[in-house]
Structures are given as structure tokens and as C-alpha cells.
Amino acid sequence: MRIGLGLPTAIAGSPAGLTLEWARLAEAGPFASLAVHDRLAFDSLEAVAALAAVAAVTRRIRLASLVLIAPLRGSAIMLAKQARTVATLAGAGRLTLGLGVGPRRDDYEASGVPFEQRGRLLDEQLVDLPPLLGEEVELLIGGSSQPALAHMVRVADGLCHEGGAPRVFHAAADRARIAWSDAGRPGQPRLWGLGYFALGPDSAELGRQALQRYYSFTGGYAMRIAPGLLTSADSIAAYCEGYQEAGCDDLVLFPAVADITQVERLAGALQERWR
């Protein structure tokens, strides 16, 4: 299992220069990928533009959108154009494009796209997208619902899980493998997981608050996700181990605190307890 690092693009109040500094540091560190979340009605950086900038300051590391809210991004042709642009700028088959519908009604309301139509819109985009995308871009579907699994087996290379305890991921991973095999796809689906971390003194509480703000659209989810925040090397190691056992290919740890020291703290924690 490879470990990736989330970019601080969706933490409210993130300082302007932080993202690129973060990316340069990660490129030099033990991380296999750098990933972005996508939100519209929130104090965050636009995901595709951020990836393009990160592509310019890195050479090795994989770049991933986990995940883009596809129905807010117009036609498949526009989506494919953006993805191929980033893939071309990054070179060396570095792009993983995760697509989903996202759970947030406010993002849809902000963009005037009807929330109730999100499934149908994604259906339509995914009919046209695969031939436009080319073979260089790894395509993931976000989520683990029945429609997400159905989309994954039809068009994608794998799945990006929405995050949660390792046993939750494990159950979803089993369903994904079963779906893959049932559909007659050869091999195995690529399985991406994610988690949230905040390391160092005072970071835990700051991180919890940030997560609650980020997930405030649904109180229940925020309440479940916030206690899952990884705040020590031990909890990170246990989380990694659980995901690895479940057959995760890439686990991306997203920061909950927008501070450059988080990158080194995470690298240190991984080195100390994971490998």
C-alpha cells in the first residue's frame, strides 16, 4: 500500500503560499501522491487549477482529485479537457481522476445545478468520458453506494472510498471486489482510501474544529468523522495497517490543520511507526 498526502486546499483560512510549499515538500518526502478535495460553496481552492499548479512544481509524485464533483463541471468534454490538460502538464501518466456526485446540497445550490439530478448527470458524463480521457489517466469513482459501484465497474479503474474506520473501508472494498468480479472485469479494482490527520501540540482540537466546519453540511457525518481524526503516530500506524489489510492500494491522509509543519510531522510519524 502506498501512502499519499492531501493538500491543504480545502481548509478554511489556509495561507496563500502554503499549497505549493506543501507540494514541494511532499515531492521530496515519502509520499506517493498529492490529492485535493473539491468544494464550491466553501473557502477552498478550485481543485483542477490547484492540481495544475502543483503539476508545475513537482515531477515524480502522483496527482489525484479525491474527488471532483463531476455534475458541477458541465459536459464530459469539458471535464475531459481539464483532466487531459493537467495530465499533459504533469506528464508521465501522473493523474488520478476521481469523480463523484459529492454529498453536499449547498455546492449544487451555489452552482444552480439541481441536486436531485446529480445521479443522472453523472450517468450522462460517464457515457461519453472514457474515450475522451485516454489511457493515461487513472479514473476512480468516489463513494461506495450501489450507484457508485455500478459506475465503477462500467467505466473506471477503481474506487475512492469516502473515509472511515478500517472495518468500514474493508466492507466497502469487499463489495467493490465482488462488483468487479460479477461484472467480468479482469484483475482487481484499484482501491483508494482516505483519512484525516492533525499532529503536534494543540493540533488535535484545531483539526477537529476544522473537520466539523468542513463537514457541517451533515451533523451526523461530522460527528462520526471528527472523532476519527488521527492525532498520533500510533493511531496513524493502526489506521494504515487496517487499510492495508483490507487491500487498499493507496491511502491518502488529508491534513485538518493548515500548517506546513504537518507535512514533516506526518512523514516522521510514518517513518517511526509504519515503515
Add this chain to the structure above:
Amino acid sequence: MRIVCIGGGPGGLYFAIRAKRADPAHEITVYERNRPDDTFGFGVVFSAATMRFLAEHDPGIYHDLMQHVTSWDPFTVIHHGQVHRVSGVGFSAIERRQLLLVLQQQARELSVELLFQHEVSDPRAHLDADLVVGSDGVHSTVRNAFRQQLRPYIEVGPTHFSWLGTDRPFDTLTFFFEANEHGRFGAHVYPFAPDRATFIVETDHETYRRAGATAFTEADTAAYCERLFAAQLGGHRLLCNRSLWQQFRTVRCATWHHENVVLIGDAAHTAHFSVGSGTKMAMEDALALSQALERFPDDVRSALTAFEQERRPRVRHIQAMARTSFDWWSTFRHYLDWPPARFSFHFITRSQFRWDTLAGRDGGYLSSIEAAAGIDVRSRIIAVEPAEGDREELTRLASCHPLTLTRVLPVSDQGRVSPEDGRLDDYADLAGRLALGAQLSHAGPRGACLPRRYGLDRPLPDAEAWPLLAASAIPYSPASSVPQAMDRSDMERVRNDFAQAARRAALLGFRFLQLHFGHGYLLGTFISPLTNRRRDEYGGDILNRMRFPLEVLEATRAEFPAELAVAISATDWQVGGLTETDMLAAARLLRDRGVDFVTALGGQTTPQSKPPYGRCFQMLLAGKIQNEAAVPAIAAGGITDLADAKTVLLSGRAERCLLDGIHHT
């Protein structure tokens, strides 16, 4: 905020408590038509998870309830007098009246206004409140008053049940099954006090009619059931409490809220009582609603939207579980003559339990099931070659399984999915020396595509594609080319291709043959109403839709003397697809034309099908084919290891199973 709760059951009261505790400034009134200590419904069942939920969110109430709660760890299935006990399940029960008294007491202490014997005939009269909560149960007047906005859909179940009580002491959750001259009955018994239990009797429609229960008074029902269950009651009585015969109503609504009105609990959604989740769902709704109000203190509508968004997926999950459990209760008459061990295991695995989930709870029970079944599960597992072919893996699989199927092979060039499909003759050197079966198919509208490592149904470039066939001229996906609707000469050609391939398979030494008539492939397009729009004798009802598949089967059967299976998409996992009645009819037709097995695949009839992927996710379909259509079934879908195979085979749902090659860690 001024809040009106219509209905003072557990959901309404618990919401009032939570909301008032969060903000004592709320003025909350609960209207209840009954008296404070009316006792309808006897006991309420909570799972261990629900008790944990209460302990975590409400230690005070949890503590008060624990004074009155009866808990038991195992549950008991009594069938033909034989007792099977399964431990490690963990349920608790409380008398409904006690639960209400505890909640009423809490509410009073918080100064919630409780108005009993107060029937609200028109909820609209309360619309001037900031929030109106419809917590008034399955027959909700609030839901009815706003039915145009909430769009409820109520499904009336096929079974009849009567809700009784008994003073016979029971020490566990117990299920009885009995037969008499009228038919078959089951009883769910939930003890909630040392000498009190809820005793629900359930039966099918025919039995209900033959018993004359349509004309029963409460006393007649009690007397009849006392005679029926005399052996189990041991002289104890059955107690009545509005014990009329009813049919279970599953309530669903397009939405649970409209402006400042919201439904919670049974008013919004019900789930068959056999999963024991009604009160739990109502209380979880209450908690989620009060939390949503805390998050949006000045914006009731956003709060209601957030509440519904939070609760809908969880309720959907429980309703799906309840549906499978209810389905079991609707069809258990088919299984009542089974040996008790198999019967109990079939019962226990009707919904969420499988072999591996039970293994950690009661290994002893599972050993007894295995011993009683006396079958060698390993000898009934069929492996399948990986999707893009792999001779080495095929050889390995064949060395450790009694039968291994090839990947799906086309009967002709036109029937290929992709140019990389295999051929029967690729196996010429293996078929004679390994225990192999061949899978034959014609891809129909799913042909002329890129190999599946690129995704499903991605059409080949025009120059490399070939013309496609289907029952009707409907493209498989919006990106697929339009197939030609088959005419008589196409049919003859395809039928001959199958027959010829079958002859070749027999000649090469294959011991088994499976014809693939599912997944939107050519023969599958005839069977599903989603893909067959023909107006000739090959379209219309299931007899017509099966006509061509049966012709192919007959021609193939004549050429292949060994075991022959036909795989169908037993459900399309899609609205408007094959019905259960049609699935059973199709299975009987296949049986009558001499198949040895029907394999229960599902979905992929169109790209819109959404299978509920998971462990053993199609085993209930196999079970119906095997037991209701009386043809040996092969289960498929999410059977990933020996434990899954045991779940499927020892519960009598299938004769064989196809092992899913998910090869995980």
C-alpha cells in the same frame, strides 16, 4: 421556538426531551390521544446496538430503562418440536408502557407540556407553531393531511398477523412454527418481563382464509391460537390487546418534511416487526432531528433538510433488511417440512446473518448444522476461470475444485464480446484431463466491444466492429451501436451455433456446460421485459419471452449428455425488470426442458441496473428458484470463500455455488 409534537409515543416523547434539553427556551407541547398508561403493543424489542446507542447518548434514560429491561443473549427456533438455540445475538425488551412512563417522566421534569386523551383531528390547526412534528405512527394523521406534499407510498404485506401476549414465561426470544389442518403458522415471541411476552402469530393468506380468521373476534383468535400452540404454551393463556388480524403496512414517503412539518418514526417509515427496529428508528429519528435543530437554530427548513439527509440512508438500509426478513415470513410455508436444522439455519440467514458473522457468536450451533446437513460443501463449489483467460490459473483452480468453468466463450464470431474472447478449442488439451465445464454465450447487443480491461461495453472502432443482434433493436448503452432485432433465420442460425458448440464441448471432454442467458447477452434480451419489445410470439408474457431461449436449450440439450445449467439474470436489479413471478416461471420452463441446474445471476440487463453487491448478495434468488420453482439451483454473486459457500449450501438455497474469484489478500 414553539414546537408541537402530534403523537406521544417513544419517538415524539424522546424528541421533546432532547429538544427541550438542548434549549430550555423551546415551548414544546405533545398531544397524545391515549391515556398515559394505556398498554397497546405489550413489549418493545431493542437490539444490543440500540441499547449501546442509548447508553452513549442518554445515560440518564438508559439507567431508568435498565430497571425494567429484560435482556437475553440467545434466541430459540422451535420447529417440529426440535429446539435450536443460537447465542451471541443480544436483544433486550421492555414493556412498552414502562418505556413510555420513563420518557413521560423525563419530559415532565423538563417542563414539556403533555396533553393526553387529546386527539388532533386536523394538524393544520397547529401550523402557526414554528415546528410541527408528526410522530403519530403508522396511521399518521399528519402524513395524511400533507399526503400531496409528502407523497407516501404504502405497501400492504401478503401475510396476516395478530399481536397477542402471553403469561407463559420465556427465557429467550423464541420463534415457533406449527402446522394444522388449515395450513402453516409462525409465532414471534418476545419476552419483556418474567411472566409476560409479546406473542405475534403470522400466517399466509390461504391459511388465514381456511382457518376462518376473517370472521374472528379477539377472543376467537386467542382461543384458536391457544389450541394451535397448546404444546408450547403448556396451559398458559394468550392475552388480547387490540388483537385483530392485520396485514403489515410498509410506509415510505417521497419526503418526510414540508415547510415546518416533519414526520418521524412509523409515521415516516415502517419496517416489518421481525427485524425489531420500529422503536429504535423512531428514537434515532428523534435524536437526529433535535441535533439538526441545534445546528440550524434559526432556520427550521434547513434543519429538516439536514435531518432527512442524515436519516434517509440509514432508514433505507433497515427497510431493505426488513424487506428480506418479511419476504421470508411470507414464504416460510415452503420450508416447513424441512429437517429442523436446515430450517433453522435458513431462517437465521434470511437477512443479515451469514456463516462467518455467526461463527464468532455460536460456533457450536454451526457445528450442529454442519453435522445435520451431512453434505460435503467443498464438493459443491464450482470455480470459474478469470475473466480474460488464464490457463495457469485455470489449471490451478481445476486441481483444487471438483469442477471449474471456463470464462464465457462465444458460440460464434458474431457472438463475441471482444476480439480477444476465447474459443472452445483453446481448451482442447485440457478439457479431457481436468474437471472442466464450458460456459457458452452469444453477446448479442454487448458484442463488438473493447476487451473489458478498458471498461464495460466500450464499442470497437467502426472499422473493426461487426453487426449486432438482440431481441429488439435497443442499443445496450447510449454509446453502443443499435442491434438488429432477430428474425426467424437469425434465430435458426444462433440456435444451430449453440447446438454445434455443445456438440464440440461434449467431444472435447467437457463434463459440464453452462449456457449464459443473463447479463443482457443475446438470450437474456429475450427474457427481460426491459429489452424485449417484440410483438410476435417471442415477445409479451414470460411464456413468449422464454420461447427462443427454450428452443436454444432444447437444441443444446440434445447435443450435450452431461450436466447442463442455464444461467439467467434472475432479477434485473432495476425497476420495470423481470418480476419474481416471471423468474419462477422461467425456472420451471427451463426445468421442464431438461436443465440440470438454473444459475441465479442478476443484473447487467442494462447499464442502469444497480445490484446490491455484497457477500452472497444473490443467494435469496437461488433459494427461491430451488425451493419455489423446484429446480436445483446454482448460487452466484459474492460467494467469496468457504464460509459463504456454507451459508448458501447448508441453508438449502442451492445445490452448488459459483465461487467469486476476488482473490483478496
